[in-house]
Amino acid sequence: MICAASLVSASDGKSLFDTNCAKCHGTDGKGATKMGMKAGAKDLTDAKVQAELTDAKISTSIKEGIKEGDKTKMKAFPDLSADDIQALVGYVKSLKK
Numbered sequence: 253m254i255c256a257a258s259l260v261s262a263s264d265g266k267s268l269f270d271t272n273c274a275k276c277h278g279t280d281g282k283g284a285t286k287m288g289m290k291a292g293a294k295d296l297t298d299a300k301v302q303a304e305l306t307d308a309k310i311s312t313s314i315k316e317g318i319k320e321g322d323k324t325k326m327k328a329f330p331d332l333s334a335d336d337i338q339a340l341v342g343y344v345k346s347l348k349k
């Protein structure tokens with residue numbers, strides 16, 4: 253059962269990512285999309301980038317977005333539920349090469 257449950261949340265994470273995040277981060281997380289390159293999205297599959305990511309940091313970035321001064325680099329996703337965010341955190345971490 254534990255296995256089945258984690259499989260379900262992993263696939264939810266992927267579909268949530270494809271829907272909400274892939275526009276900038278790419279379905280592969282590398283950020284090599286037009287919008288991603290313009291916005292300066294990092295390669296989320298890069299071990300160096302992943303080394304700086306904690307679960308808390310990822311979930312805060314999703315909930316509150318990322319700003320540099322008053323410029324929004326990554327928009328916030330206030331409508332995602334705690335479960336959705338948890339699934340996305342797991343998915344982002346699974347992108348590590």
Ligand code: HEC
Binds near residue numbers: 325
């Ligand atoms: C409008 C484009 C855009 C969208 C949509 C977007 N991001 Fe981002 N994201 C960025 C940019 C740009 C950065 C790099 C910001 C920086 O250099 O600190 C980033 C950084 C990140 C980071 C790593 C940096 C950190 O401090 O946490 C994670 C993880 C992340 N995004 C996850 C997501 C997830 C999950 C979604 C979907 C819910 C998402 N992003 C949607 C543009 C976007």
